[in-house]
Amino acid sequence: MRRLFAFVLLLCLLPLAGVVGQSVETITINGGATGVVGAGNTAPSFFFEATAGQVLTVRLETSTDGFNPVMLLADAANAVVSTFSGPPGQKVIGGTFTIATSGRYFVQIQGAGGTTGAFNLTLLEGEQPPQPPTPTALPLPTDMPTPLPEAVTAQGAENTGLSPLIIGGQTVTGGVSADTPVQSYRILGAVTEQVLDVRHTSEGRFDFSLFAGDDETPLATIDGTLTRSALVIPAGDGEYRLLIRHAGVAFVADYAISLTTLAEGSLIAGVSAQGAPPVSAPPTSLPTAGPSATPTAIPPTSVDLLLTWSFDQFIAVNVSGQPLDISTISFAGDNRRVDTSYWQRANGGLSLAAFSPGACVGLRPLAYQDPPTLPGNCRSLGGYWSADAVVFWMGDSFQVLFNGVPLVTCPSEVGTCGVDVP
Numbered sequence: 001m002r003r004l005f006a007f008v009l010l011l012c013l014l015p016l017a018g019v020v021g022q023s024v025e026t027i028t029i030n031g032g033a034t035g036v037v038g039a040g041n042t043a044p045s046f047f048f049e050a051t052a053g054q055v056l057t058v059r060l061e062t063s064t065d066g067f068n069p070v071m072l073l074a075d076a077a078n079a080v081v082s083t084f085s086g087p088p089g090q091k092v093i094g095g096t097f098t099i100a101t102s103g104r105y106f107v108q109i110q111g112a113g114g115t116t117g118a119f120n121l122t123l124l125e126g127e128q129p130p131q132p133p134t135p136t137a138l139p140l141p142t143d144m145p146t147p148l149p150e151a152v153t154a155q156g157a158e159n160t161g162l163s164p165l166i167i168g169g170q171t172v173t174g175g176v177s178a179d180t181p182v183q184s185y186r187i188l189g190a191v192t193e194q195v196l197d198v199r200h201t202s203e204g205r206f207d208f209s210l211f212a213g214d215d216e217t218p219l220a221t222i223d224g225t226l227t228r229s230a231l232v233i234p235a236g237d238g239e240y241r242l243l244i245r246h247a248g249v250a251f252v253a254d255y256a257i258s259l260t261t262l263a264e265g266s267l268i269a270g271v272s273a274q275g276a277p278p279v280s281a282p283p284t285s286l287p288t289a290g291p292s293a294t295p296t297a298i299p300p301t302s303v304d305l306l307l308t309w310s311f312d313q314f315i316a317v318n319v320s321g322q323p324l325d326i327s328t329i330s331f332a333g334d335n336r337r338v339d340t341s342y343w344q345r346a347n348g349g350l351s352l353a354a355f356s357p358g359a360c361v362g363l364r365p366l367a368y369q370d371p372p373t374l375p376g377n378c379r380s381l382g383g384y385w386s387a388d389a390v391v392f393w394m395g396d397s398f399q400v401l402f403n404g405v406p407l408v409t410c411p412s413e414v415g416t417c418g419v420d421v422p
Contacts, residue, residue: 024045024047024106025044025045025046025047026046026047026048027046027047027048027107027121027123028048028123029048029050029056029123029124029125030123030124030125031122031123032120032121032122032123033046033120033121034118034119034120034121035109035118035119035121036116036117036118036119037067037069037109037110037111037115037116037117037119038116039116042110042111043108043109043110044108044109045106045107045108045109046106046107046108046121046123047104047105047106048104048105048106048107048123049103049104049105050099050102050103050105051099051102052099052100052101052102053098053099054098054099054125055096055097055098055099055125055126055127056096056097056098056099056123056124056125056126057094057095057096057097057123057124057125057126057127057128058071058073058084058094058095058097058107058121058122058123058124059092059093059094059121059122059124059128060084060092060093060094060109060119060120060121060122061091061092061119061120062091062117062118062119062120063091063118064116064117064118064119066115066117067111067115067116067117067118067119068085068086068088068089068090068111068112068113068115069085069086069093069109069110069111069112069115069117069119070083070084070085070093070109070110070111070112071083071084071085071093071094071107071108071109072107072108072110073097073105073106073107074105074106074108075101075103075104075105076103076104076105081097081100081105082095082097085112086252087175087177087202087252087254088202088252096127096128107121107123109121114335163184163185163186163241164184164185164186165185165186165187165188166185166186166187166196166242166257166259167259168190168194168259168260168261169259169260169261170258170259171256171257171258172185172256172257172258173201173254173255173256173257174244174254174255174257175202175204175252175253175254175255176204176206176244176245176246176252176253176255177204177246177252177253178246178367180246181245181246181367182243182244182245182246183243183244184241184242184243184244185241185242185244185257186239186240186241186242187210187233187239187240187241187242187259188238188239188240189233189234189235189236189237189238189239189240190233190235190261191235191236192235192261193232193233193234193235193261194232194233194235194259194260194261195230195231195232195233195259195260195261196210196230196231196232196233196242196257196258196259197229197230197257197258197259197260198222198229198230198242198244198255198256198257199255199256199257200253200254200255201254201255201256202252202253202254204246204247204252204253204254205246205247205253205311205394206244206245206246206247206253206255206311207221207222207244207245207247207310207311207312208221208222208229208242208243208244208245209221209222209242209243209245210231210240210241210242210243211240211241211242211243212238212239212240212241213238213239213240213241214241219240233259242257246367247311247312247365247394303319303320303418303419303420304318304319304320304324304419304420304421305317305318305319305320305324305326305329305400305418305419305421306319306377306416306417306418306419307400307410307416307417307418307419308375308415308416309393309412309415309416310415311394312364312365312368312372313362313363313364313368313372313373314362314363314364314372314391314392314393315360315361315362315372315374315375315378316360316361316362317358317359317360317375317377317378318355318356318357318358318359318360319357319358319377320357320421321357322357323351323354323355323356323357324354324355324357324421325352325353325354325355325421326340326352326355326421327340327352327353328340328402328403328404329400329401329402329419329421330400330401330404331392331393331398331399331400331401332392332398332399332401333392333393333394333395333397333398333399333412334391334392334393334394334395334398335395336389336390336391336392337392338363338389338390338392340352340361342363342385342387342390343361343382343383343384343385344383345385346383346384346385347382347383350382350383355382356380356382358377358378358379358380359378359379359380359381359382360374360375360378360380360381360382361381361382361383361384362381362383362384362385363384363385363386363387363390363391364384364385364386365386365387365388365391366386366387366388368386369386371384372384393410393412394412395412396411396412396413397409397410397411397412398410398412400417400419402421402422407419407420407421407422408420
């Protein structure tokens with residue numbers, strides 16, 4: 001069960017009224033309330049009483065530019081029932097839900113990405129979807145390409161039942177989110193090599209994979225820590241599939257995809273780390289068949305804790321051959337700081353002071369509630385926690401700290417890092 005305190009690192013929701021930086025008010029059904037998410041009130045909350053089977057609609061409207069609100073509906077035990085959000089610039093969010101058990105519930109308002117602003121909140125009886133929002137147009141980069149006609153965008157594929165076709169010389173734009181987590185496209189081979197360029201155009205993150213025909217093994221996979229990637233489609237007949245998947249963090253992930261002919265000897269924008277400016281470099285060439293090779297990191301003998309990560313999970317494995325004290329280990333990156341107490345919450349029987357050799361622990365974004373995939377060097381999973389607040393490895397790099405002192409800095413694009421625990 002998801003717990004609300006897993007969403008917010010800095011808030012302890014029991015008791016709510018005693019927390020600095022968080023207000024607690026009431027809202028009546030068929031009534032409204034106003035509030036502000038700001039430095040002095042980072043998560044205003046509104047309590048209400050409801051009965052089992054009752055159908056309610058919650059609606060939030062803001063007029064503050066740059067404020068990206070997120071609503072969390074939770075019960076008296078702090079268990080999250082529903083979350084509601086929208087893409088950056090959307091002024092109205094909300095939805096309908098059914099009360100499972102009679103009792104006290106509350107709606108909490110936060111600002112995604114640290115954004116702040118004022119809002120009006122209403123709680124209505126019955127199924128009354130929020131009125132269609134009028135998004136505020138966001139400024140696009142000056143080099144933003146013109147999208148394809150709707151017939152070949154992610155939202156419409158000419159009603160053929162096939163995925164949209166990416167045509168050389170044009171650009172497709174689209175997005176993935178928690179509601180629409182996957183988008184699929186088709187690419188046809190040509191007489192010359194082609195460059196497939198995929199760019200993030202919003203705060204959200206996604207990963208993508210390229211497949212040859214109906215093969216289930218990808219030719220290449222690029223995870224959500226990269227803001228721009230380029231791959232070469234080999235010359236020749238054939239069809240390829242491009243799958244774009246939401247990376248599980250709160251934001252909608254928008255993208256732009258272009259397909260161009262690779263001019264001999266030319267250089268294009270290549271893979272760029274998150275937050276770094278794109279660099280001019282040759283694109284990555286794809287093999288004509290078979291999976292791309294994945295390098296295996298061999299830990300040096302001084303490594304006690306081996307860290308591996310991808311867009312949807314983070315794993316720490318005790319490779320020292322003896323019990324480790326990880327009780328004072330913490331991680332800092334992407335404006336987040338996470339300590340090992342999350343694993344203690346997940347498994348009260350886990351010993352952080354004597355972490356077993358061969359055991360591992362994991363973290364996942366909130367969208368991934370299942371246990372993480374264990375690496376071959378992990379014999380048992382000591383515990384894992386799913387929350388967007390713990391996703392610290394999505395920036396350029398993160399630090400591993402011991403008693404608050406940095407031990408090592410791990411580049412996020414590498415995907416593995418060894419730690420010598422004192």
